[in-house]
Amino acid sequence: MGLDDRKLAVLRAIVEDYVSTQEPVGSKALVERHQLGVSPATVRNDMAVLEEEGYIRQPHTSAGRVPTDRGYRLFVDRLSRVKPLSPAERRAIERFLVGAVDLDDVVHRTVRLLAQLTRQVAVVQYPSLARSSVRHLELVPISTTRLMLVMIADTGRVEQRLVELPGPVPAENVTDLRRLVNEKLTGARLSDTPPLVQTLVEEAPAELRPTMTTLATVLLETLVERHEERIALAGTANLTRGGLLDFQGSLRPILEALEEEVVLLKLIGETEPSTTRVLIGDENEFDNLRAASVVSTGYGPGATIVGGLGVLGPTRMDYPGNIATVRAVARYVGELLAQN
Amino acid sequence: MGLDDRKLAVLRAIVEDYVSTQEPVGSKALVERHQLGVSPATVRNDMAVLEEEGYIRQPHTSAGRVPTDRGYRLFVDRLSRVKPLSPAERRAIERFLVGAVDLDDVVHRTVRLLAQLTRQVAVVQYPSLARSSVRHLELVPISTTRLMLVMIADTGRVEQRLVELPGPVPAENVTDLRRLVNEKLTGARLSDTPPLVQTLVEEAPAELRPTMTTLATVLLETLVERHEERIALAGTANLTRGGLLDFQGSLRPILEALEEEVVLLKLIGETEPSTTRVLIGDENEFDNLRAASVVSTGYGPGATIVGGLGVLGPTRMDYPGNIATVRAVARYVGELLAQN
DNA sequence: ACTGGCACTCGCTACAGTCGAGTGCCAGGA
DNA sequence: TCCTGGCACTCGACTGTAGCGAGTGCCAGT
Numbered sequence: 001m002g003l004d005d006r007k008l009a010v011l012r013a014i015v016e017d018y019v020s021t022q023e024p025v026g027s028k029a030l031v032e033r034h035q036l037g038v039s040p041a042t043v044r045n046d047m048a049v050l051e052e053e054g055y056i057r058q059p060h061t062s063a064g065r066v067p068t069d070r071g072y073r074l075f076v077d078r079l080s081r082v083k084p085l086s087p088a089e090r091r092a093i094e095r096f097l098v099g100a101v102d103l104d105d106v107v108h109r110t111v112r113l114l115a116q117l118t119r120q121v122a123v124v125q126y127p128s129l130a131r132s133s134v135r136h137l138e139l140v141p142i143s144t145t146r147l148m149l150v151m152i153a154d155t156g157r158v159e160q161r162l163v164e165l166p167g168p169v170p171a172e173n174v175t176d177l178r179r180l181v182n183e184k185l186t187g188a189r190l191s192d193t194p195p196l197v198q199t200l201v202e203e204a205p206a207e208l209r210p211t212m213t214t215l216a217t218v219l220l221e222t223l224v225e226r227h228e229e230r231i232a233l234a235g236t237a238n239l240t241r242g243g244l245l246d247f248q249g250s251l252r253p254i255l256e257a258l259e260e261e262v263v264l265l266k267l268i269g270e271t272e273p274s275t276t277r278v279l280i281g282d283e284n285e286f287d288n289l290r291a292a293s294v295v296s297t298g299y300g301p302g303a304t305i306v307g308g309l310g311v312l313g314p315t316r317m318d319y320p321g322n323i324a325t326v327r328a329v330a331r332y333v334g335e336l337l338a339q340n
Numbered sequence: 341m342g343l344d345d346r347k348l349a350v351l352r353a354i355v356e357d358y359v360s361t362q363e364p365v366g367s368k369a370l371v372e373r374h375q376l377g378v379s380p381a382t383v384r385n386d387m388a389v390l391e392e393e394g395y396i397r398q399p400h401t402s403a404g405r406v407p408t409d410r411g412y413r414l415f416v417d418r419l420s421r422v423k424p425l426s427p428a429e430r431r432a433i434e435r436f437l438v439g440a441v442d443l444d445d446v447v448h449r450t451v452r453l454l455a456q457l458t459r460q461v462a463v464v465q466y467p468s469l470a471r472s473s474v475r476h477l478e479l480v481p482i483s484t485t486r487l488m489l490v491m492i493a494d495t496g497r498v499e500q501r502l503v504e505l506p507g508p509v510p511a512e513n514v515t516d517l518r519r520l521v522n523e524k525l526t527g528a529r530l531s532d533t534p535p536l537v538q539t540l541v542e543e544a545p546a547e548l549r550p551t552m553t554t555l556a557t558v559l560l561e562t563l564v565e566r567h568e569e570r571i572a573l574a575g576t577a578n579l580t581r582g583g584l585l586d587f588q589g590s591l592r593p594i595l596e597a598l599e600e601e602v603v604l605l606k607l608i609g610e611t612e613p614s615t616t617r618v619l620i621g622d623e624n625e626f627d628n629l630r631a632a633s634v635v636s637t638g639y640g641p642g643a644t645i646v647g648g649l650g651v652l653g654p655t656r657m658d659y660p661g662n663i664a665t666v667r668a669v670a671r672y673v674g675e676l677l678a679q680n
Numbered sequence: 681a682c683t684g685g686c687a688c689t690c691g692c693t694a695c696a697g698t699c700g701a702g703t704g705c706c707a708g709g710a
Numbered sequence: 711t712c713c714t715g716g717c718a719c720t721c722g723a724c725t726g727t728a729g730c731g732a733g734t735g736c737c738a739g740t
Binding site: 156 | 441442475476478480482488490492496498500501502561574575576577579580590591592595596598599
């Protein structure tokens, strides 16, 4: 399977043409639009080899060639350079993100920005609680047997939860509880809290013990178990570009997948190192998303990663452009978070 | 424009058949499927009148009839009874909503429930801050010049905002600020807060004056001006049922409209009394949604209304069923909120 | 190893013909 | 006056045929 340079150039040309025109590309059109220095017949021979190797295929016997998932993969890995962003895009990013007023705002602006720049569906994970630390825990009495627990994370996320107490608790005890809880948990990474919560119960003075036990349950749920991840989504209307040709005519499976937070998290959440990940076609694990590709990366203040963001679109997408945009947006968001 | 009873019955039959079969309905099929007691020829005459009056139309010269927006309107207003919910649906509602753990949870469960029961796109507005009261305001020092302001509303909504102070403020002053702010604002309806915030600044002791001024600005923004409304959405995949026949082949405009919170709020938010509102076709003000209908109603604990919820789908929808479901869900959610 | 030439494939479009659901109209009957 | 059966008509949906053309694979020649 020796693919010489010219065959690779042919593959690159096919991918680029197909991405921009959305139509199967034939040998003649190829030599006209690219300076390959050879005749259509030669290109045809190269194409035959590329097809044999599984990088391209023919939708119909007498149509041009279309890249396969494998072809896109080779293109992304070896044939493309990341496009530098245009100055206009840089300006758009900066303009869009200044003036963000809290975390919700940052996330919403980011996801819309991504959708707008890439013209794909954009997904942004809220800073993961598992990777955050506790900045402050607040207990607000609602009635004598009810507390509102408010947890503020260092990433700016705020989670709240109603706590039903086993019995009436006087106000001064709430103050004690608040102090104890904060002494123990403030500054701790959320993933480290379970043992701390345990000692919290054990060390609690006798009269607070039952209340603290209840509180501990809710704390664990809130800090660790609960829907700890949140997701923002934008740009679903972009799925309708390319007039139903992408996604083999039905948006249904895509829309269904996008409604499942679990799916989205798996797609953009598990970025291990700070690299950009590209999932092409059925490289992702979801049948519904076989016709889609995902470009995602992690973001966070400084070098730490607190969440993921990315875009989803047809396999026929502008990978170099989208990779560049996703990276740039992630970097800007990271800087923004670092300021808080 | 005298429409006698039989003509109305014909219209009703046309709407019902078309909604269930999705195909233009002809005179012969009509008399077969409904006991109208007359011949197809008679029905044809009635149809001619209904068409002249604008209640139905023919997609093509030799096809059956299809209701117009006006026809649906008449059907909804005068020809349909609200369907009672099936026991299965009642059970589904109850099962779905028990175990909701906080407001976010309630809203999410509700919107998914609505989407599932109606098989349409569901929209739920979070309890409007304008109609809520302040339960508690919390100030959490982040650094000497930064506070996190957390506002807890009686509806369970929690809003947070970062406050950049004009200068360093010692911890005991924060305690004073917290006390002053809560004394003045706790229990107040959010819509009534602006003058209260004003007096808060005026009455503040001199040494707190600058800090309080800054805080007041943020308070006003948070309580009144900011994106005070939030929206949850589910079931967009349901738009693809009816295989592109609804929405004249393009989901684009619909998806675009659904991404605009402002649009959704106008659709489901402005329910004045506790009545159910039905917007058919271009009765709504958005060009993008000409091919869609919206069924919405308000919800809230007891008789007060704190937000809206509803469903959006093709004009060809099961109005009686959807109206019943929307009402029932709104009532259950109201009860749930009343418990907190 | 590349190229020009050539026969072949096959999807797309246009066109003609048939079918049938559905209509409007009219004359006759309760 | 209102309803009904009958009848001619319309027109979209479907089918089959034919021609076109983009694109290919192969081969002989350079």
